[in-house]
Amino acid sequence: MCYNNKRDMDNEIIERAKMGDREAQKQIYIAYKDKIYTFCIFHNCNFDDAEDLTQDIFLKIFRGIKRFKRGNFNGWIYKIAINHIFNSIKRRKNFLKLREENFAVKDRNVEESIEIEKVLRKMPERLSLLLILKEKEGLNYKELSKVFGVPIGTISSRLAKARILFRKYYGGKNVQR
């Protein structure tokens, strides 16, 4: 298993957040806001819309946190986020347009990161999100299957497809393990 449990939220914080403790909720918000915001940007292509979407997702998370039972909190949060993003994509499908200016983020100089963003934007939404959750967030196949609501076999084939597409669009050097 490559999944690192340290990445998961502390149980005590989750329990406090369930009781309505604003400080605990704030900690959860700080831990996940940038990740969820980035997912939204990749699939909304507009900073304001992404902020609205992030807000909606967190309202949903804090409303539903009482229903969360012991388990993988990361997976639970990403499931809510991804379901919400995909539902909003369905609703706004006709309004979605890729905008070149959003590719370049003014306050970041990391060229490689921008290059990767471009590649991920070229890929289908489900595949790019799947790849980020696998490679960057370290979710395992079982967790990914819960997040996306598909069997493990489908996750495995989608990841292979995503990797091939990533390789196709990305011109970086080979990475040695």
Next chain:
Amino acid sequence: MFRGKTILLSSYVDNECRKPETIKQIIKHDEETKSLYDSLLRSKEINKLSYFDCRLSFEGIRNGKRLILYPILVTAGAILFSLLLLFPLIKHSVTDYPVKNEILYTGVLK
């Protein structure tokens, strides 16, 4: 065949395959498999991706666009209240002229 091989190698990249030792040997001895494996490894570059900084504060998420219902309710309440105030005036309003049958259209015909 190629697709099955790609899926197998992809799951090897993720440490999720059942026989990692066998695949390791194949990669070692087969050039084509090795090159495919290397290209799949490029996805590891995603770790270089830095997340966007969300400027939305935690306090801000309480007062979102969800509260759009609030001004609507206030406006509706104000309209209802003003109607209640005006109702007695409307009810007791009297016309300046007497309404008689003579001035009606049928009366004119007669």
